[in-house]
Amino acid sequence: MATPEQVSGDEFDYEALPSNYGLGANMLAGAFAGIAEHAVMYPVDLLKTRMQILHPANGGLYTGLTNAFSTIYRIEGWRTLWKGVSSVIVGAGPAHAVYFGTYEVVKDLAGGNVDDGHHPMAAALSGASATIASDALMNPFDVIKQRMQVHGSVHKTLLQCARSVYKAEGLQAFYVSYPTTLCMTVPFTATQFVAYESISKVMNPSGDYDPFTHCMAGGLAGAVAAGITTPLDVVKTLLQTRGLAQNEEIRSAKGLFNAAAIIKRQFGWSGFLRGARPRIISTMPSTAICWTSYEMAKAYFKRQLEG
Numbered sequence: 001m002a003t004p005e006q007v008s009g010d011e012f013d014y015e016a017l018p019s020n021y022g023l024g025a026n027m028l029a030g031a032f033a034g035i036a037e038h039a040v041m042y043p044v045d046l047l048k049t050r051m052q053i054l055h056p057a058n059g060g061l062y063t064g065l066t067n068a069f070s071t072i073y074r075i076e077g078w079r080t081l082w083k084g085v086s087s088v089i090v091g092a093g094p095a096h097a098v099y100f101g102t103y104e105v106v107k108d109l110a111g112g113n114v115d116d117g118h119h120p121m122a123a124a125l126s127g128a129s130a131t132i133a134s135d136a137l138m139n140p141f142d143v144i145k146q147r148m149q150v151h152g153s154v155h156k157t158l159l160q161c162a163r164s165v166y167k168a169e170g171l172q173a174f175y176v177s178y179p180t181t182l183c184m185t186v187p188f189t190a191t192q193f194v195a196y197e198s199i200s201k202v203m204n205p206s207g208d209y210d211p212f213t214h215c216m217a218g219g220l221a222g223a224v225a226a227g228i229t230t231p232l233d234v235v236k237t238l239l240q241t242r243g244l245a246q247n248e249e250i251r252s253a254k255g256l257f258n259a260a261a262i263i264k265r266q267f268g269w270s271g272f273l274r275g276a277r278p279r280i281i282s283t284m285p286s287t288a289i290c291w292t293s294y295e296m297a298k299a300y301f302k303r304q305l306e307g
Contacts, residue, residue, distance in 0.1 A: 027097035029297035034096025037290035044282035060151030084148030091141025099134035127193030140174035184232035195221035222287025231272035
């Protein structure tokens with residue numbers, strides 16, 4: 001059987017969704033993409049979290065990305081770079097299944113698959129809808145992940161961390177950052193999907209399966225979206241790690257605007273750019289891996305269903 005790369009656009013209409021291409025296949029492709037994305041880039045995500053902490057414990061202050069990596073590796077060992085990865089692996093599969101499943105359904109309903117034309121509004125709407133649905137599922141896992149990533153964290157396992165946070169702060173601790181997460185991820189995802197669809201149309205107007213296009217378009221789209229939404233990511237990190245903060249004002253942070261005011265008061269406008277470099281550096285390959293994995297799995301499932 002010919003591979004997707006060997007099949008022409010006339011024989012293999014990759015972008016259009018056939019009637020027998022079910023939601024389950026989209027969700028499986030999304031789950032595969034999510035796990036691949038988060039697992040591969042996890043160490044850089046940990047560095048980003050460490051650098052965004054406003055008042056770290058002794059030994060947790062870094063001068064830059066390289067310094068953070070070398071310090072953690074030298075003092076805490078290489079295993080620390082993967083601390084908390086179990087949380088994203090457990091959460092990323094279901095969350096990304098919901099994410100891409102919602103994306104394809106809304107995109108189809110919004111007319112994004114009607115013809116070969118460019119549909120930026122359909123892409124933005126489907127992306128925003130996808131992130132609202134998936135973040136509701138992923139937010140608790142993200143809280144656990146960051147609690148385990150922080151320098152000096154005593155949490156050893158996913159379940160132990162979850163029980164500890166729930167006992168000390170209640171269920172609200174897992175969702176206190178959800179409004180902020182949505183304020184960040186909705187524009188992030190909308191921007192990313194529009195950029196991805198736009199770049200893909202320019203690089204691959206025929207809509208054929210093309211791993212190079214998916215990789216480049218995904219990486220560039222992720223970089224643009226990450227740069228724009230970094231300030232909100234700093235706020236989200238503050239809210240999700242407030243229970244471990246040594247600063248009393250941060251420990252009592254209530255929500256998006258209160259957390260933003262604390263950052264501005266204590267660190268000025270530059271505080272909103274903490275961790276911007278590792279965020280962009282990690283997001284580019286993350287989104288490239290995510291989109292490439294998703295499109296690869298999607299192409300595989302379509303070939304199986306069609307032939």
